[in-house]
Amino acid sequence: MPMTPVAMHIPDGYLGPQTYVVLWLVMLPIWVVAARKVKRTLKARQIPLLSLGAAFSFVIMMFNVPVIGGSTGHAVGATLIAILLGPWAAVIAISIALVVQAGLFGDGGMTALAANCFTMAVVIPFAGYYIYRLLAGDHPSPGRRVAASGGASYVAIVAGAVTAGVLFGIQPYLAHTASGQALYAPYRLDVAVPAMALEHLLFFGPVEALVTMGVLAALARTQPELLAARPAARPLRWLWAGLALLLLLTPLGALAPGTAWGEWSGAQLRTALGYVPGNLERYSGTWNAAMRGYATPGVGNSFISYFLAGVVGVVLVVGVSWGAATFLARRRDADEAGAMAGGQMGAAPAAPGRAHRGRSLARKTADAVAASVTDVLENEELAARPGLLQRIDPRVKLATLVLFAVAVSLVHAIWALAAFVLVTVVLAAASRVPVLSFVRKVWLSAGLLALLIALPSALAWFTPGRAVVSIGPVVFTAPGLLGVATLVTRVAAAAGFALLIIWTMRWSDLLRALSALRMPDLVVATLGMTHRQILTLMRTVEQIHLARESRTLTLGTTRENRDWVTERMAFVVRKSLKTADDVYDAMLSRGYTGAMPSLRRLRIGAGDWLWLAASVALCAVALAADRMVAL
């Protein structure tokens, strides 16, 4: 299901409610301010321009960018969009792209949506935009512009990764059981932050920089006015303060002498924050045990041994998550090729990836894009079937499925989570969704990824406790394994509810629901148009790649391929902007006045009320039972 295994898309289940609720509260005013700023600066053309920006940021993540030795990565393109549209417009455009990714393909969670928007639609575009401004200066030459964009996008994506790492890393401090078993993301700051930073410093950062530079260079050649249009802003003073803060946040901070990042005692925290985050003090006993667990035999000095153990942990996590992402990507490739051959959803899985290793880069991208378009169209078909959930009013359905996702994030016991997984399967069956495909999609993507990433956290190194499995020096502990199982079950339950929304709700109904739930016209209209533009742009991208495939006989060097990819991305930008103008003309021509009224009226019937009551009751019972047993 996740189309792009970009490490930064946080799925549901990894962040506890204390974290994601705070991020929703942080994001709401940011969105309001961004919408106001955009209204002022982009004027009436805002909707088509924003939706094209969103569609572009979505599509850019679909391009396979060749890096080294045949490996490919995906870029986020957030800095690029901030440079082209300005940072506030980028906030809206990328947020909308993330909503579409979550709502259409299940990339990134529902409850975690605000967290994802914070890292990718706020931190990256703002960091990227202002660093670009600083590096480019007032009257940049084309060369300096391109170089500045490379440096800015590299730093910005690492900053985004560090932010995500911090969000992951604070989970163990915020919530765990008395035995030290993790309830959400299992790695603490000293592992999560360097792991996220390392992946992006070494891999995704260079990909992002190459893409940003390539596209900007191509645009500077063909359409210099696009870049010259924005007058150079004076670098702001607070920007320097922000940069200094970023430096403090970098993983180096975690390795600095003194108290390591996130390793403060309760007393230190009390002085710093004025309070102690929930359960922290109760946890401190276990915590000290964990520190003891870090002692590496033969190394006397406790600081060095701690340091070494930390490094090993980081390397382990990076390696495993990297391997997991690669493995899943290969599986997906095979699935796509299989789906293409079968032309049907739920077709038997194709032979493992090696059968397709010969596929060229262009073919690979074209197939992936075509498979995504097919996915979207098939989802619409599923959503039109006469099933249980399809009959529910879209507003009620959206509200209850979100309620379920929230309940899933609140319960602690693994049996309660398992019960929710069962509920998703029952609902899928009642809604005439092919149950096997449903289970495969949930477990083979979201579930398996969570398992592979979390498994090392069950080692005594990370989670001390009663040893259950020991293979030589490798010891898995009971609370560690239970923590992994809890995370995987939670992730699967949340992914199940998200997939139910995707598979039983037509996009137009989702928009109607959002509109009826008082979402501003600007957002609903932009979402609707983005969806359309994405499908159009994806067809363009597929054709671009097929056209190349049909004209090339050799695979080309990595560099040639990369130049070609960035050149094509620039083409997509130009096409996007041209289309934005045309769509706006078409809207004006039909008397567009700024509002998007609709004829559709929603009515909540008795069945909807019944369903609502049943959902609320089910969640309440699950929560109560979970808490009672815990006591």
Added chain:
Amino acid sequence: MTAPDFVLRAVGHAYRSGGAALSGIDLTVESGQHVAVVGANGSGKSTLLKMLDGLVFPTAGEVLAFGAPLTEEALEDPALRRDFRSRVGFVFQDADVQLFCASVLDELAFGPLQLGLPEDEVRRRVRDVAGHLRIEKLLDRPPYSLSGGEKKRVAIASVITMEPHVLLLDEPTNALDPRSQVWLLDVLEDWRQEGRTVVMATHDLSAAAEAADRLVVLSEEHTVVADGTPDEVLVQHELLLSVNLIHEHTHRHASTAHRHAHAHAPGTDPDEAHGHRHG
């Protein structure tokens, strides 16, 4: 006597980059006329249509619509804008551009709702137009899932629900299969019966000759070089050749090669119709 729908006096339009799109255009479109603006790619047809729709404004000369100046300032007045938009409809060349709503129903209702019509009236129009264009079954579908021909129908329907007196069509037959083309010609004939004005831009001479009662030829220098009935214009081979609307064709008949100008215009006599000029 009522004012003509459009009067253009010495109209020119230059792009911001300095290149000309139109120059020295004098043109009057009377109510109920079916006018085809023909010209090669880049001759300024689309710009001319956009100008008639108040989306692009002249950098020289003036445009009158229904007897009143059509300017950017005039359209800023809400009442005037509403009046103008309800009278003039534009079907864009690329249906993908024109279909921006979540469903075909929303698409058909968009224009009338923007005009502030009561909901019952909007529903009645949507039902009538969908029935007339035989797209009732598509109403619940999202526009992106439609075929090219269906998209064109929906694009046209989304304009007709506004019941405009003037219809501007940009390359209406482009990318349409033969059956859809015939359907479109029938629709145009209906509009003629209803007394609606049609201005279409095309480089398809055959469609232009069939659907319009007046051809306006734009040269590659962005000026009007011919204006008359299809019969008057289509016989001017040299002119049509010079504006790149027909091309020289070399054929081999038995042992002798000959050249003739070639354009696929319909007619009774196949040789006439194809503009064959033996020699």
